[in-house]
Amino acid sequence: MSGGTDDLLQGTLDLLILKTLGLGPNHGLGIARRINQITKGTFHPKPGSLFPALHRLEEKGWLASEWGESENRRKAKYYKLTRTGRRHLETETANWERIASAIFLALDATS
Amino acid sequence: MPLLSRIRKLASNLFHKNRVERALDDEMRAHLAMLVDEKIATGLSPEQARRSALIEFGGIDQVKEQVRDVRIGTRIEQVWLDVRYAARMLRKNPGFTAIVVITLALGIGVNTAIFSLVDGILLRPLPFEQPDRLVRLVQSQRQIGLESWNLSQATFTSLRDNTHSLEVVAAYSTSGANLTGDGDPERVSIGTVSADFFKVLGLQPALGRTFRAGEDTPGNNGVCVISFGFWQRRFAGDPNIIGNSLNLSSTPIEVVGVMPAGFSFPRPEIEIWIPLALNPTRTAPYFLKAIARLAPGVSPSEAETETTGVLWNYARQHPDTSENRVPLDQGSALKTIVTPLKEVMVGSTQKPLLILLCAVGLVLLIACANVANLLLARATSRVREIAVRFALGATPSRIARQLLTESLVLALIGGAGGVMLAWLGVRMLGRMPTDGIPRIEAVTVDGRVLAFTAGLAVLTGLLFGLMPALRAYRMGMVAAMHEGGRGGTASRRSNSALVAAQFALSFVLLIGAGLLLKSFQRLQSVELGFNPEKLLTMVVSLPSRKYSKPEQSIQFCDSLIDRLRSLPGVRAAGLTTNIPFVGDDNTDNFIVEGRDPGGEGVQVQLLAMTPGHLQAMGIPLLRGRDFLETDKSDSQPVAIVDETLARMYWADGDALGKRVETTGDMQWMTIVGVVGGIKQDGFAEKLQPHIYAPLAQSPTLVAKLVVRTEGAPNPTIAAIRSAVSGLDPDIPVYSIRSMNDVMARTLNSQRLTNLLLTSFSVLALVLAAVGIYGTMSLYVGSRKNEFGIRLALGAQPRVLLRLVLREGMLLIAAGIGIGVGGALLLTRAMTSLLFEVSPTDPVVFTGVPLLLVFVALAACFVPARRASRVDPMVALRCE
Numbered sequence: 001m002s003g004g005t006d007d008l009l010q011g012t013l014d015l016l017i018l019k020t021l022g023l024g025p026n027h028g029l030g031i032a033r034r035i036n037q038i039t040k041g042t043f044h045p046k047p048g049s050l051f052p053a054l055h056r057l058e059e060k061g062w063l064a065s066e067w068g069e070s071e072n073r074r075k076a077k078y079y080k081l082t083r084t085g086r087r088h089l090e091t092e093t094a095n096w097e098r099i100a101s102a103i104f105l106a107l108d109a110t111s
Numbered sequence: 112m113p114l115l116s117r118i119r120k121l122a123s124n125l126f127h128k129n130r131v132e133r134a135l136d137d138e139m140r141a142h143l144a145m146l147v148d149e150k151i152a153t154g155l156s157p158e159q160a161r162r163s164a165l166i167e168f169g170g171i172d173q174v175k176e177q178v179r180d181v182r183i184g185t186r187i188e189q190v191w192l193d194v195r196y197a198a199r200m201l202r203k204n205p206g207f208t209a210i211v212v213i214t215l216a217l218g219i220g221v222n223t224a225i226f227s228l229v230d231g232i233l234l235r236p237l238p239f240e241q242p243d244r245l246v247r248l249v250q251s252q253r254q255i256g257l258e259s260w261n262l263s264q265a266t267f268t269s270l271r272d273n274t275h276s277l278e279v280v281a282a283y284s285t286s287g288a289n290l291t292g293d294g295d296p297e298r299v300s301i302g303t304v305s306a307d308f309f310k311v312l313g314l315q316p317a318l319g320r321t322f323r324a325g326e327d328t329p330g331n332n333g334v335c336v337i338s339f340g341f342w343q344r345r346f347a348g349d350p351n352i353i354g355n356s357l358n359l360s361s362t363p364i365e366v367v368g369v370m371p372a373g374f375s376f377p378r379p380e381i382e383i384w385i386p387l388a389l390n391p392t393r394t395a396p397y398f399l400k401a402i403a404r405l406a407p408g409v410s411p412s413e414a415e416t417e418t419t420g421v422l423w424n425y426a427r428q429h430p431d432t433s434e435n436r437v438p439l440d441q442g443s444a445l446k447t448i449v450t451p452l453k454e455v456m457v458g459s460t461q462k463p464l465l466i467l468l469c470a471v472g473l474v475l476l477i478a479c480a481n482v483a484n485l486l487l488a489r490a491t492s493r494v495r496e497i498a499v500r501f502a503l504g505a506t507p508s509r510i511a512r513q514l515l516t517e518s519l520v521l522a523l524i525g526g527a528g529g530v531m532l533a534w535l536g537v538r539m540l541g542r543m544p545t546d547g548i549p550r551i552e553a554v555t556v557d558g559r560v561l562a563f564t565a566g567l568a569v570l571t572g573l574l575f576g577l578m579p580a581l582r583a584y585r586m587g588m589v590a591a592m593h594e595g596g597r598g599g600t601a602s603r604r605s606n607s608a609l610v611a612a613q614f615a616l617s618f619v620l621l622i623g624a625g626l627l628l629k630s631f632q633r634l635q636s637v638e639l640g641f642n643p644e645k646l647l648t649m650v651v652s653l654p655s656r657k658y659s660k661p662e663q664s665i666q667f668c669d670s671l672i673d674r675l676r677s678l679p680g681v682r683a684a685g686l687t688t689n690i691p692f693v694g695d696d697n698t699d700n701f702i703v704e705g706r707d708p709g710g711e712g713v714q715v716q717l718l719a720m721t722p723g724h725l726q727a728m729g730i731p732l733l734r735g736r737d738f739l740e741t742d743k744s745d746s747q748p749v750a751i752v753d754e755t756l757a758r759m760y761w762a763d764g765d766a767l768g769k770r771v772e773t774t775g776d777m778q779w780m781t782i783v784g785v786v787g788g789i790k791q792d793g794f795a796e797k798l799q800p801h802i803y804a805p806l807a808q809s810p811t812l813v814a815k816l817v818v819r820t821e822g823a824p825n826p827t828i829a830a831i832r833s834a835v836s837g838l839d840p841d842i843p844v845y846s847i848r849s850m851n852d853v854m855a856r857t858l859n860s861q862r863l864t865n866l867l868l869t870s871f872s873v874l875a876l877v878l879a880a881v882g883i884y885g886t887m888s889l890y891v892g893s894r895k896n897e898f899g900i901r902l903a904l905g906a907q908p909r910v911l912l913r914l915v916l917r918e919g920m921l922l923i924a925a926g927i928g929i930g931v932g933g934a935l936l937l938t939r940a941m942t943s944l945l946f947e948v949s950p951t952d953p954v955v956f957t958g959v960p961l962l963l964v965f966v967a968l969a970a971c972f973v974p975a976r977r978a979s980r981v982d983p984m985v986a987l988r989c990e
Contacts (some may be wrong), residue, residue, distance in 0.1 A: 029142055052181045055182065
């Protein structure tokens with residue numbers, strides 16, 4: 001529960017989920033842990049925002065899911081990117097980079 | 112592809128709900144289990160791991176609810192759930208539901224009913240082709256007292272042949288004729304029209320044809336078109352009617368066409384249309400009105416400008432006509448008046464209808480306030496339920512939506528009830544005397560009206576549901592955090608505001624109704640100048656062929672009067688040409704001997720009557736004498752004038768022996784009597800001057816019979832009928848009515864307006880009384896403990912009673928204060944509907960507040976007495 005992660009922007013969370021699943025299929029807990037890991041502990045998605053996001057992305061057709069078995073031999077729902085999802089990951093990444101560099105420039109210029 | 116998959120998702124969400132829910136459940140459980148595994152791996156005991164995992168997860172049910180919220184189709188499903196939930200809640204509180212539904216049904220019902228009137232009469236286009244382009248055209252010369260003057264055959268022809276702003280123009284007048292031949296003789300209403308009449312309206316006949324060009328000239332007009340109703344009534348819808356002859360005023364006339372059902376113009380009672388026998392050289396009399404279709408893109412005022420120019424040209428070419436009474440080069444006000452046809456037909460009802468619409472709008476607002484009050488009271492008792500739903504993860508918007516759904520369900524049920532009430536109301540309207548109200552037959556509760564009601568119900572639901580929904584939702588949220596929240600003062604403040612508003616609205620309505628009622632009463636107690644009690648009126652019409660010589664009709668009238676006087680039950684009888692209040696209007700100019708006739712002309716009512724008519728009518732003879740049997744066609748021409756005229760010309764009103772002339776042929780009539788003035792056109796009119804001539808010197812073919820009876824009029828009617836048929840079996844007696852009925856008819860639309868407005872005001876008052884009763888009960892309930900303690904400490908019950916009543920009176924005072932402002936605004940718009948009553952009439956403006964205070968006191972008394980009788984022990988134990 002590190003500070004600032006609760007009001008994680010929806011778009012940001014979606015992008016992080018897509019990015020994580022770009023590395024391979026995963027289940028809810030795995031995705032949360034992976035996001036935490038790749039953001040070096042900055043983001044710590046809670047189930048209350050993670051699951052609605054996963055279900056929303058799945059309904060949009062960007063993710064697909066199937067039941068599988070976890071490392072600890074638990075039945076778990078695995079999410080993976082669909083083709084549409086992968087395409088969106090690319091465009092969203094490009095967008096994000098543009099925005100991020102623009103904001104970075106702006107902040108840099110005024111400081 | 113994504114679309115397809117989304118549809119599949121939607122279907123599975125909606126129809127395989129269990130499977131979807133089970134999957135969600137499994138996913139959550141797996142997530143938690145893995146979380147526990149993780150904790151155990153870090154060295155926690157299973158017990159500790161489970162607790163820690165649960166804390167990290169947060170509320171499982173909340174997470175599930177959040178996931179459900181993002182599903183496709185959730186909205187649809189939630190609405191359905193909300194509706195079902197609402198229905199369950201409403202079923203659980205049948206008393207509450209019934210009161211709300213009845214209140215709303217009344218509020219929406221009166222609105223639906225009045226809207227159906229407004230829609231049928233005002234909004235719906237006239238049933239003619241391109242009705243927006245139809246206008247009525249008359250001429251006008253206000254300097255000689257003729258604001259709305261009819262056309263002569265010559266002016267009509269001139270206008271018809273010389274204008275470009277009018278695409279087609281037709282003239283019409285109305286009259287009656289005797290129909291004889293097969294079956295009983297009867298009197299039928301006739302429209303006498305020029306050939307283009309039906310072309311102007313753009314109507315096709317149901318059978319046969321309408322008139323051809325040239326059929327409106329003398330010698331060619333022996334044809335007629337009949338109405339659908341007449342065709343059914345007289346000929347049982349005989350399909351071979353075309354080509355048959357009607358015996359109309361003893362003249363055979365060929366039926367060439369039947370109009371479609373529902374067509375009757377210019378008056379609803381017209382059954383036969385015959386062509387005019389136009390003579391373009393006749394510059395008088397003025398008996399025609401014109402209807403016209405404007406050329407595309409021409410406005411009525413443009414047409415008025417052009418036709419006025421044509422009329423001036425005509426006047427220049429015909430220097431001897433009345434159009435030149437005020438010379439054109441001396442600032443004559445001669446002009447035409449072009450009015451949209453719809454305005455002519457329904458203009459008079461516009462204002463009363465709009466006022467009624469405002470009134471029912473106010474009733475609905477009052478009803479909404481009542482329902483909002485009830486919902487507010489209930490919101491307080493639902494705090495716990497809402498708090499629980501919050502705790503289970505419902506989002507705030509979800510709960511607000513649920514509460515609004517409940518309101519909408521209530522409003523829609525109320526709306527359905529309202530439609531039923533409106534339907535009943537419109538049917539009842541059909542049984543009331545409504546002649547004189549234009550287009551009333553077009554009023555129905557149909558799809559348009561239903562659409563209006565549905566919209567109104569939704570709006571109503573939002574209106575009364577919003578505040579309680581917000582309140583319940585806010586209180587629920589507070590209660591979810593603190594234990595046992597209770598909505599005290601804030602709720603009561605909105606309650607009070609609503610009640611004050613209700614009284615303000617009721618006040619406005621009651622003032623409006625009070626003014627109209629008082630005005631109506633004034634109208635009916637107006638001095639008429641004659642006595643309408645036990646007075647029968649009827650009409651006999653003599654066929655012009657059989658009675659072509661004046662002596663014949665004079666002889667008939669003389670013998671008829673003789674026979675009538677000797678009938679049992681007849682106290683007095685007379686014949687005349689004009690009966691008051693039926694629109695028998697015969698106004699013209701006149702000249703008093705030795706006075707300058709020029710300048711501003713005075714219009715006078717010209718009548719003829721038999722000796723004894725004054726006595727039968729109960730018109731007092733002030734000076735001189737009544738007509739006598741000796742005033743014959745060959746004796747000295749005489750006249751009787753009324754006081755109104757006498758006082759206009761002679762300071763002392765002594766007109767005896769002076770001479771007047773009305774026909775323009777210098778036939779001077781010597782005044783032999785002065786009688787009291789009478790109201791000729793209606794209750795509200797200013798007294799007009801009258802000149803009476805003896806029927807023997809001014810014979811008529813349409814004689815109006817006035818009979819004063821001893822007792823019940825009905826047996827006398829039969830005797831009169833047989834007296835007439837004894838003289839001539841071909842003469843029908845028609846329009847048999849008592850004078851009181853005749854007068855009542857002129858008040859039909861006013862009576863209806865009054866009845867409706869009064870009922871709405873009473874309804875508003877009852878709703879407001881219920882409202883204040885509820886609010887004061889709530890007030891007493893919320894201060895029950897305090898009252899109990901006060902009583903225990905020795906307070907007098909009387910003091911508490913007064914306290915509660917004072918609280919109620921404060922609300923009323925606020926309501927009346929606001930109401931006065933609203934009422935002043937409303938009544939200013941009503942001025943033209945009032946008769947001899949000021950829009951700020953002091954009696955109404957003191958009576959209505961007194962009534963309101965009285966009703967409010969009565970409504971507050973029950974809760975107040977409850978307050979003074981609180982059992983201290985019970986009150987304290989409650990806590």
